[in-house]
Amino acid sequence: MSAATVEVRPRKVRRVAIPIAIVLVVVFALVGTLLRDTPTGAIFTVADQVAMGFLGLLLAGGVMLLTRPRLRADADGLEIRNIIGTQRVSWDLVQGVTFPDGAPWARVELPDDEYVPIMAVQATDGDHAVAAMRRLRELRRTIDA
Incomplete structure (x- = not known):
């Protein structure tokens, strides 16, 4: 990695x-x-x-x-594997990566008010989830630059 x-x-x-x-x-x-x-x-x-x-x-x-959820993000986009199914989302479709208040997990905001849940980043993980969101946002900033 x-x-x-x-x-x-x-x-x-x-x-x-x-x-x-x-x-x-x-x-x-x-x-x-x-x-x-x-x-x-x-x-x-x-x-x-x-x-x-x-x-x-x-x-x-x-x-x-x-235990199946996983998030992989690289220069090409996000690969989001939830309990059932895997989705690949390119960065040009991503309008934001958010963690709404009270939500059990993070999500990727897409055009037309759609979103994809990121079950790999869960609120119950506390600091681990915060660090993951920071790394993900930092990656996006380096790609946009």
Whole structure:
């Protein structure tokens, strides 16, 4: 990564999501393993046990999607990867990079009152988010100069 590149990923959500995903896999695997016939008359098969483990993996995968956001900015523009999907925005379309009061994450202002959320720069990250916004704005100033 060169000096003219900014790369940002959220921090706090990663510290929370990864342990939660691990716990989900372990708990569902344990429940699947302990799933047996009950005195109530319910009959659980091996397929039910496997399904419980698979359900834990699916839920953990869903939680891990929260760790996916990333922002990469360089001289050509911004690459914004959110939970689902990635967008490339060139600097000539960018009217501003803002962090509105009370917003959970930053955003790129585009023409016609449109915007793209930057989920990689989250309010919960505090000083990390402030530093990321400063680096991003500094990069834009050097490109505009």
